[in-house]
Amino acid sequence: MSNCIVAQSGGPTSVINATIAGIVRANQMNPIYEHVYGGLNGIEGILQERFVDLTDMSDEENRILRQTPSSALGSCRYKLKRDNVADFEKLFSIMEKYDVETLFYTGGNDSMDTVAALSEYAKAHQISGRRFVGCPKTVDNDLMITDHCPGFPSAAKFIATTALQTWLDVNVYTRQEVFILETMGRDAGWLAASACLSGHVDVLILPEQAFDKELFLKRVAACVRETNKCYVVVSEGAHYGDGTYIAAGEATNDGFGHAKLGGAAKALEAMILDSGVANRCKVQDLSSAQRCHASEQSLVDVTESYELGMAAHMRSMDKEFTGKMIGIRRREEGPYDVEFFAVDADQVANYVKHFPEEWILPELKGITEEGYNYLRPLIQGTPEIIMKDGLPAYVTPYYMR
């Protein structure tokens, strides 16, 4: 009996570990692999033969792993380049050395490209018995074909919850006040849009539309005139028509030393104060917390991430199953439910799924009912969290053991 490796790549999420937990558990239920190895720090660590053995993980550890945010196996930004033959040869020789038949790789765009490249290489070089399966994850929710990506719903829930809470916070004084919440999302506005679930976003700025400063200031002024407040949400990737990020633009215009010092929210704050449409602004940049604040894990998300891992394992019984990613399809009828399906990884790699233009209301007024109908089912349910001394119990990262 051969073995398998699971590994993680790209930015962490609140539920990425649940996919690993699902693969490990599925193999305990139906041991088609003798060992389930964890490859540390993605392809980077696999090339250095850095493995842990996850095969006999206890049920308790599996449960705690599912509630642990970030990447318990460590991650990497290392991208296998198709012309780097040395890397490919090394990887296949390591798979042979450890008798690894299947590599499960969780990640985003780049990781799906890695899955596609490796399976193509195997096919082109007629290497049999080495297979590659992708499991999607990304808080950005920008992968094609799959209805959504594990990790996004929990990040969306954290953002919506924080928007609701900070909206309550910013309203307590009678004074005039503008609040600007900045979310991740360099190319796609899914995360910023999810703040609308709070029900209190006055102005929403997404990377899907060219930023119009005049319109923005007009909208803020109108809100402030009406309610003395304005709640703004901006995606870090918001940009002008020519592609310049609003952060970069403002940083330059205002003569700051480094563009890195200005986020999109800070840039908007400067516009508001400079123009005089409001005299008080507060900024909250959710930064790293939005992708790892597992306190807001959505039960839907963590369950799907776990089951997706199981589905990947089950489907890998088919000896022809390689170069595929497991996607999530939402049932068209009835209450929210999903099924898993397989798609060629190269159909997903290197594309970006944007927040649909037709779900964006005009004049920065937020999202349509279709947008809400898409988002709302994803954030439902709260998993029971095992606590330890007042804080959530998390596994020690495997790369630190």
Added chain:
Amino acid sequence: MSNCIVAQSGGPTSVINATIAGIVRANQMNPIYEHVYGGLNGIEGILQERFVDLTDMSDEENRILRQTPSSALGSCRYKLKRDNVADFEKLFSIMEKYDVETLFYTGGNDSMDTVAALSEYAKAHQISGRRFVGCPKTVDNDLMITDHCPGFPSAAKFIATTALQTWLDVNVYTRQEVFILETMGRDAGWLAASACLSGHVDVLILPEQAFDKELFLKRVAACVRETNKCYVVVSEGAHYGDGTYIAAGEATNDGFGHAKLGGAAKALEAMILDSGVANRCKVQDLSSAQRCHASEQSLVDVTESYELGMAAHMRSMDKEFTGKMIGIRRREEGPYDVEFFAVDADQVANYVKHFPEEWILPELKGITEEGYNYLRPLIQGTPEIIMKDGLPAYVTPYYMR
């Protein structure tokens, strides 16, 4: 039978509403007041006769109020000045008009000063039947005499949880990385210190000690040399020996336009990158979220805040009870438990309780075991949260109804 008013002042917290809920509930159990009015936006709104009637609040609303962060009655920064006789006369005439015997005021330093000033005024002018009771709240935990302030434990729990989660996040890559978490705390380091509960703070910078840039960079360099990472926590109030905030200092030195653009963490980031002790830094400023992210309400905190409101109501049966604040005393023996006591509000007003110097480890290495023993019991327990459509259910602020 006369009436009472409850009102809120200063910055919001995750559990300030539980004190209101406790007062309302105590009056339902033992109706010593005919009406429990909510004064909107603190003294500011009371002077404008803006009231709601909370007397018959349903049990369900009371439960949801307890889990609602921020100030459901609205807040103010308005400070009654002792020489502003017009305000005092107006307030007493409004109390007479609405037959209000007792004003319960939740807040920090300034609010306790208001409680003291009003009861002194009544005494000096021989006005009987008008009484003033303070209920402490502040995420900063800087009030004297009371063991701690409701609101602080939940903020501490959010900070510790987020520190744990972002520490997991920052470690996933093998690359060199410094992470800097900025907390509130302009004068006192309680909030920043609570990040140590995560178990992963390498460098802690509190306002209680003059900032030593050389020592700071030395410590970061040592951490990076040893582990390739460094997790830094800084209080927004960190300052040099001459009192200059490190944020302000760096903002000026680097030639930025506005000091408001530079937080303490950003200033530290600039120091690290400029000095070359590390080449990669990430910053997370917890900003407003830390005082309203009620997803991390500590059960200890919300229970104490509720019971403190009840205790204030019960003690106000005594017709001599005025000019007092209800404090929390930790039992000295046995497992963590508290009792409530009364203290003259003027003993609390206008002082700051600092994080004890003797609990600070040398060389920015964090806090002592005494510090942990103080903090740890406060963050225990997770209240059951009533959810609504995937997000926590919160009351509509009374000032918006």
